[in-house]
Amino acid sequence: MRLKKDETIRGKQIGEPLLRVEGLHKKYPGTRSGRSALVLFDGLNFEIGRGELIAIVGQSGSGKSTLLHMLGALDAPTAGTIYCATTQVTKLSAKEAARFRNDHVGYVWQFHYLLPEFTAQENVAMPLLARGIDRRKAMQEAAAWLDEVGLASRAEHRPGELSGGEQQRVALARALVTKPQLLLADEPTGDLDNTSADLVFALLERLHEAHGLTSVLVTHNLELARRCTRTLRLAGGRLEVVSHTEA
Numbered sequence: 001m002r003l004k005k006d007e008t009i010r011g012k013q014i015g016e017p018l019l020r021v022e023g024l025h026k027k028y029p030g031t032r033s034g035r036s037a038l039v040l041f042d043g044l045n046f047e048i049g050r051g052e053l054i055a056i057v058g059q060s061g062s063g064k065s066t067l068l069h070m071l072g073a074l075d076a077p078t079a080g081t082i083y084c085a086t087t088q089v090t091k092l093s094a095k096e097a098a099r100f101r102n103d104h105v106g107y108v109w110q111f112h113y114l115l116p117e118f119t120a121q122e123n124v125a126m127p128l129l130a131r132g133i134d135r136r137k138a139m140q141e142a143a144a145w146l147d148e149v150g151l152a153s154r155a156e157h158r159p160g161e162l163s164g165g166e167q168q169r170v171a172l173a174r175a176l177v178t179k180p181q182l183l184l185a186d187e188p189t190g191d192l193d194n195t196s197a198d199l200v201f202a203l204l205e206r207l208h209e210a211h212g213l214t215s216v217l218v219t220h221n222l223e224l225a226r227r228c229t230r231t232l233r234l235a236g237g238r239l240e241v242v243s244h245t246e247a
């Protein structure tokens with residue numbers, strides 16, 4: 001699954017790879033108490049080009065979330081290497097990995113994990129405040145992002161006063177406020193009804209294009225996967241490209 005130079009996929013020209021995965025293995029050893037060993041990945045090799053919006057699909061338990069966590073330096077493989085541009089992600093110390101995540105990766109999860117006692121604007125500002133950015137500036141940036149996700153009028157609302165779709169839109173703004181190059185999304189629409197899921201996915205697509213992101217999305221929703229540049233399916237420890245007619 002190597003990208004050719006200047007490869008065009010579904011009418012979109014893909015730049016050089018942003019992510020390069022080589023010989024990735026993940027194994028959970030068995031335990032004395034009787035838990036059997038689990039080989040999750042058995043030598044994955046693939047590349048994701050800059051600007052791609054990739055869907056990862058596969059049955060429950062096939063390892064989609066684990067793979068996403070590894071791409072974002074939240075989990076380590078048993079063997080193999082992952083490069084993000086020139087950074088060998090799999091070689092980073094815990095401190096370096098935290099820095100890498102902070103500087104380069106935005107995450108969105110199935111559940112928004114917004115802090116309930118803070119307003120939408122404060123939640124979006126949080127990653128900037130954690131970086132030590134001046135509160136006024138952080139709140140200004142957060143306001144601009146809330147505007148971009150269509151929620152300027154909800155800046156003062158707490159998460160509990162927003163709908164599920166709105167909460168995910170705030171979570172997207174929070175993921176992108178630090179201007180990452182890589183967006184990792186784990187079932188971002190999995191907890192939403194069809195209409196809200198469609199709205200959140202359309203927003204994700206728009207932000208992906210507007211901000212030149214490379215995005216990897218774990219989803220069970222094959223309709224949404226069809227709208228991505230490529231769909232990769234995890235099955236039996238291997239990763240295969242799914243043709244969109246098949247998906």
Ligand SMILES: Nc1ncnc2c1ncn2[C@@H]1O[C@H](COP(=O)(O)OP(=O)(O)OP(=O)(O)O)[C@@H](O)[C@H]1O
Pocket residue numbers: 028038040058059060061062063064065066067
């Ligand atoms: N720390 C661990 N120790 C042992 N097994 C684990 C551990 N973490 C995850 N697993 C197992 O690895 C497998 C893959 O988990 P993962 O969450 O990546 O799957 P998934 O494809 O995202 O599933 P789903 O679609 O249900 O969210 C599961 O069978 C899970 O039980």
